[in-house]
Amino acid sequence: MKDQENTKTSVTSGRHISCWLDSSEPFITAPLHEDIETDVVVIGGGIAGISVAYNLMQAGKKVVVVEDGNIGSGETGRTTAHLVSALDDRYYDLMRIFGEEQTKHVAESHKAAIDFIERTAKQENIDCDFERLDGYLFLHPTDKEESLEKELKAAQKAGVEVESFSVMPGIKDASRALKFHNQAQFHPLKYLNGLCKALVERGAKIYTGTKADKIDHKGIVTKEGFTVKADFVVVATNTPVNNKYVMHLKQYPYRTYVVGAKVKKGSIAKALWWDTGDFSQNADIAPYHYVRLQKLDNEYDLLICGGEDHPVGLAEQDKISEEDRYGLLEYWMRQRFDVEHIVYQWSGQVLEPMDSLGYIGRNPKDEPNVFIVTGDSGNGMTHGTIAGMLITDLIMGKENPWEKIYDPSRFKLFSSGKTYFKELIGGMINYLKQRPKDAKSVELLSIPAGQGKIVEIDGKKFGVYRDKKDLFHMVGAECTHMKCIIKWNGDEQSWDCPCHGSRFTKEGKVLNGPANDDLAYYTNEMDEKAGIND
Ligand SMILES: Cc1cc2nc3c(=O)[nH]c(=O)nc-3n(C[C@H](O)[C@H](O)[C@H](O)COP(=O)(O)OP(=O)(O)OC[C@H]3O[C@@H](n4cnc5c(N)ncnc54)[C@H](O)[C@@H]3O)c2cc1C
Ligand code: FES
Structure with missing residues (x-):
């Protein structure tokens, strides 16, 4: 089995290496180190972000992509890459929720996404096992x-x-x-690499190892303090890190x-x-x-x-x-x-959306030039490709028949039935239940090497990981998104948040949003920082 050290400099958001990461070269560029301006800034280098960037570049826009890790280092590198119009939710449910006409558009959009990938791979000469x-x-x-x-x-x-x-x-x-x-299948990372090559050759800018720390309608500020000013902002971070509440109540990880x-x-x-x-x-x-x-x-x-x-x-x-x-x-x-x-x-x-379909379009309760892509369920390859076509039309001011179906502002709680409601309530109960007061303290020394646990110390909760050299790595246990208490994932050796799916390394660095800030972190090697969570 192929594993890697789980740090933020790594190429993927977990310990295990997928067959895709193992059989392709990572697409890496220099990080951003100056202030720049562009037509569109895309945040996230997965299938959604790169598809949006590619379509916009083809439509004549100046595009900048910033990616925290390498291209494909998020869920796109960990997929199984079935390309289907036979969705993982049933058409009889979609008919009930959206009606016949809209459901026809759903089927048509996923078919168009597969056709797009086939056509583009051919045109750009991308050898991606399609x-x-x-x-x-x-x-x-x-x-x-x-x-x-x-x-x-x-x-x-x-x-x-x-x-x-x-x-x-x-x-x-x-x-x-x-x-x-x-239906179809392909190698997702070889495909992304091909799109990135085309982007760079035609003048688009891609900056890997570049985290968007602050995002608003004017553009982004990177973690290092550089700005990208843009007319349009597309947040393709899988779960939207710029949307604190609305979207995370409509989908469940x-x-x-x-x-x-x-x-x-x-x-x-x-x-x-x-x-x-x-x-x-x-x-x-x-x-x-x-x-x-x-x-x-x-x-x-x-x-x-x-x-x-x-x-x-x-x-x-x-x-x-x-x-x-x-x-x-x-x-x-x-x-x-x-x-x-x-x-x-x-x-x-x-991310399972409350009514089965992805959310692609304008970010609710935001300026109209800010777009998001999220809620892919198990169909993110096609949803991400649909985002490429749809968001490009929205930015170019062209009508698109799929706009309404994928609109992130839609709300179908009652027609989507009890499923989502149950998950929503479950998430809330977790949120209330796991606040520090009723916590059960766990002795530090009872934690086996290579494992993590939540420990309460002086009324505060910490995630404590004990490494093989007996060093303790402690992180603040409150997720930086909405303060739910994180949980240890012994398999991928990460801290995972049960509320909306944020994930952090054992050193507290964000692996997945919606959280966009790292957890406070210290080890017993750095006692002087012990007050970091005060
Ligand atoms: C095991 C598995 C099997 C799957 N199987 C299928 C399948 O067969 N078919 C299918 O269609 N879908 C499948 N999916 C779903 C699909 O893989 C995902 O929905 C899709 O890859 C998501 O793409 P994305 O571009 O939205 O997100 P990601 O690929 O996660 O890309 C988001 C990127 O944003 C970056 N980022 C995050 N925050 C910031 C920031 N602040 N600044 C800069 N960059 C940032 C991340 O590093 C990441 O690279 C599967 C998923 C999994 C996990
Ligand atoms: S509280 Fe929302 S992801 Fe942790």
Whole structure:
């Protein structure tokens, strides 16, 4: 398994290295070290930010991208990169929430995103393993037979090319399925690198290792104090770090897990597979498994299998630790596919919007020149690509039929049903429950080496990590977003916030927003700073 030291200078937001990071060169440029002006500043170098930058550059705008880490060092480097118009939420739910006409636009926008990636890879000569293939949605044993029928009708009505199917290629033990035609897959980081090369060649500026510390409608100020003045600001940081409240009450963060195993080339037919979800775990957001192949070397392919999701920071709710989820995933995979040994494992974070669709457009309660992209759910490859097309039209003053559906200001709580409401209340209860007063203190010395725990000292809560050399690394336990208490993620060796999904290294540096400020940090090597949290 490929791991790395989990620091902010690293190339990814967790300990484990994905197959994408392992099989591509990181795109790195010099950080920004002067004040500059531009038409558009894009914050975030994942699929969303780079797609927006590329489209705007093609439309004739002067573009600057700032990225905190390397290009693709966020969730885009930890994805599984299925490209689907067969979304991970059901079309029959979308029909209920948005109505038939709008749902047709949803299907059309995801199809257009796949076409865009195919066309652009060809035009820009990007060798990113793009392949068209069919996708199979098969019934989970805990789901009802009628769900597939219902989904078939709704997806067909929305204009998706889909049929009922009973003999699936590749996978054992799954009989009833829907076959979605013309889906696709690719290598996300090779694609991003190709777009970045085109951007730089045509005069756009990309600054990696550059954190936007302050963001407003005039532009940004970096952590080092340099400014980028811009007419338009696009915040593509996965979760919008410039939006403190509104958006984080409309979406909920989940952690999801991936294993990659070697399979003999040609032994499994090429396809995408995913099940309808385990309704015994959560009937509202049933966690599902998603599977694809990726070429590895001349002899082997990699079978990539994802799933075993849980709300961020709350793995123990099901009494299954983060680390143990890989074992469950492997077991599930071995029951259905003939694989050799596991060579990769990693996890990542997805944001589940309250009504199933991404939020792409003007930032609510902000100036009209500030845009955001968030709420991707498990369809961030296409949502990010849609953002590229949609935000470009909004900035260029062109009408776009998808504007209303993806508008971040939309509010569909009641039609989206009890699912989101439950998560929202859950988040609030966490928030109230975990404030310091009713905290349970844990002895520092009971923390095993390589693990972290929340400890209360003199009425204050701290996240304490004990390293293998017996040094303690302490961070303020209140998330810098809205003060929820962080939780230790032993698997990715990070501090994760269960409220809205912010994550921090063991030294307290932000890995994922919405928090944009680091946690206060000290080790017992630097006693003079012990008052840092006062
Ligand atoms: C395990 C897993 C499997 C998935 N599978 C699929 C799939 O099969 N198909 C699919 O469509 N989607 C999938 N997704 C979802 C998809 O990967 C994400 O939605 C998508 O990558 C998000 O892209 P992004 O550009 O919005 O965010 P990111 O890739 O996270 O990019 C945001 C960037 O912003 C940077 N940043 C943050 N704050 C700042 C700041 N203040 N200043 C400067 N830079 C900053 C970060 O460093 C980061 O690089 C999956 C996700 C996971 C975790
Ligand atoms: S992410 Fe919102 S309080 Fe931590």
